[in-house]
Amino acid sequence: xxxxxxxxxxxxxxxxxxxxxxxxxxxxxxxxxxxxxxxxxxxxxxxxxxxxxxxxxxxxxxxxxxxxxxxxxxxxxxxxxxxxxxxxxxxxxxxxxxxxxxxxxxxxxxxxxxxxxxxxxxxxxxxxxxxxxxxxxxxxxxxxxxxxxxxxxxxxxxxxxxxxxxxxxxxxxxxxxxxxxxxxxxxxxxxxxxxxxxxxxxxxxxxxxxxxxxxx
Amino acid sequence: xxxxxxxxxxxxxxxxxxxxxxxxxxxxxxxxxxxxxxxxxxxxxxxxxxxxxxxxxxxxxxxxxxxxxxxxxxxxxxxx
Numbered sequence: 001x002x003x004x005x006x007x008x009x010x011x012x013x014x015x016x017x018x019x020x021x022x023x024x025x026x027x028x029x030x031x032x033x034x035x036x037x038x039x040x041x042x043x044x045x046x047x048x049x050x051x052x053x054x055x056x057x058x059x060x061x062x063x064x065x066x067x068x069x070x071x072x073x074x075x076x077x078x079x080x081x082x083x084x085x086x087x088x089x090x091x092x093x094x095x096x097x098x099x100x101x102x103x104x105x106x107x108x109x110x111x112x113x114x115x116x117x118x119x120x121x122x123x124x125x126x127x128x129x130x131x132x133x134x135x136x137x138x139x140x141x142x143x144x145x146x147x148x149x150x151x152x153x154x155x156x157x158x159x160x161x162x163x164x165x166x167x168x169x170x171x172x173x174x175x176x177x178x179x180x181x182x183x184x185x186x187x188x189x190x191x192x193x194x195x196x197x198x199x200x201x202x203x204x205x206x207x208x209x210x211x212x213x214x215x216x
Numbered sequence: 217x218x219x220x221x222x223x224x225x226x227x228x229x230x231x232x233x234x235x236x237x238x239x240x241x242x243x244x245x246x247x248x249x250x251x252x253x254x255x256x257x258x259x260x261x262x263x264x265x266x267x268x269x270x271x272x273x274x275x276x277x278x279x280x281x282x283x284x285x286x287x288x289x290x291x292x293x294x295x296x
Contacts, residue, residue, distance in 0.1 A: 025294035027287060034286055039276045056282065063286050067293040114228070116259075121224040130222025135255035139265055148272070156269045157276075175270040181235065192237070200231035207266040 011075035019073055034063060037080065040177050041087050043169040047188055048091035058094050062087040081183060088187050115204035137215050152213065159209035163202050170195060171202035221245050226256045230263050 011019075021029040041062060045055035065086050073082060122131050160168060160176075169188065173179040179187075185195050221229070226249050232238050233246050250257050278286075 025290075027290060030290045031283065031287065034283065035275050035278055038278045038282075056279070060282060060285060064289055067289060070293075114224075115230070116224075116227050118224070121222070128222075130224040131253075132223045132255040136259045136262060138254070138258045139262055152269060153273055157273045160270065160273065171270060175267050176273060178271075196231055196235055196237060199235075200228070203231060203263060203266055203270075204227075206270060207262055210266055210269060211262065 011073075011078050015079040016075055018079060019070065019075070022070060033079075037083055037177070040169075040172045041083070043165065043172050044084070044087060044187060045091045046165055047169055048088075048095040054094065055091075058091045059087065061090045061094075065090060080177060080179070084179070084183065084187055113201060115200065116208070136211065139214065152210070155209055155213040156206060159206045160202075163205060167198050167202035167205070170198040171206070174199055175203070219245075221249055223249075223253060223256050223259075226250070226253075227259055230260055233260075234263070234267075 018029060018033065022033070038059065041059045042052075042055055045058040045062075046052065049055050049058060062083070066083060069086070073079075077085075116136075120133055122128050122133055160171060163171065166188075170184060173184045173187070174181065181192060181195055184190070185192055188195070190198070226246060229238060229242070229246055233243065238246060250260060
C-alpha cells in the first residue's frame with residue numbers, strides 16, 4: 001500500500017486516536033470518517049472508471065479493504081494518505097479491462113479557458129493593453145466574514161459540483177482534504193504542471209462564482 | 217523575458233505563484249506587478265479567499281444505502 005507514498009507524512013496523534021477508536025468498534029467514528037472522505041474518494045474513483053455506479057462500488061470496496069487491513073495500520077503514513085492508497089489500488093484493479101476514460105484528456109481544451117473574461121481587460125490598441133478596465137472588488141476583511149456565511153458556502157459547494165470531473169477532483173483533494181500536490185499527482189497519474197493547470201482552472205471558476213455572489 | 221507583465225498575464229500566474237512553482241525571474245516580475253497594481257493585489261486576495269472558502273465547505277451526504285452497507289460491514293468486522 002505504500003506505492004502512493006511520495007512523501008508520506010507520518011500519522012499524527014489525531015489519526016492514531018481515530019484508528020484506536022475504529023479498532024474498538026466505534027461506529028460513530030467510522031461513520032464520520034466515511035462522511036469526511038466520501039466525496040473525494042468518489043471523485044478520484046471516477047477518474048479511473050466509466051460510470052458513477054462503478055465508482056461507488058470502488059469506494060465501497062476501498063472501505064471494506066480498509067477494514068480488512070486496519071489491524072496492520074502502523075501509522076507510518078497519515079490515515080488519509082493510506083485511505084487514498086487503498087482506493088487507488090481498488091480503482092486501478094477495476095479499471096483493468098475497462099479502458100480508463102481519462103477525463104484528463106480534455107485538459108488541453110480546459111487549459112485554453114481564461115481565468116477571467118478577456119473583455120475585462122483593455123484591448124491591444126489601448127494605451128495599456130492587458131490591464132484591467134475596472135478593478136476587481138477589494139473583498140478585504142469581508143471575504144473572511146463571508147466565508148463563514150451559510151449562503152457563501154452553498155455558492156462555493158455548487159460551483160465545485162459544477163466543475164468538470166478532473167478539476168473537481170483536484171480542488172477537492174488539494175483545498176478541501178489538504179492532500180499535497182505530490183499525493184494528487186501520484187493518485188491521479190498526472191504531471192505536476194497539469195495538476196496546477198487543473199487547480200488553477202478550478203479555483204478561478206469558484207472565484208468567479210463567489211465574485212458573482214458577493215459583488216452581484 | 218519581458219520587463220513587465222500585464223494584469224491579464226498576472227491572473228493566469230496566480231496559482232503557480234501561490235504554489236511556488238514560478239521560476240525566480242517570473243516570480244519577481246509577478247511581485248513587482250502586485251506591488252504597484254491594486255487590481256491585481258485584490259485579485260490575488262480574492263483567490264486566497266476562494267481557497268479559504270473551499271476549505272470550509274460542508275461534507276456532502278453519503279447515499280443512505282451506501283452508509284448502511286458500510287455500517288453493516290463495520291459491525292461484522294468488529295465481531296470477527
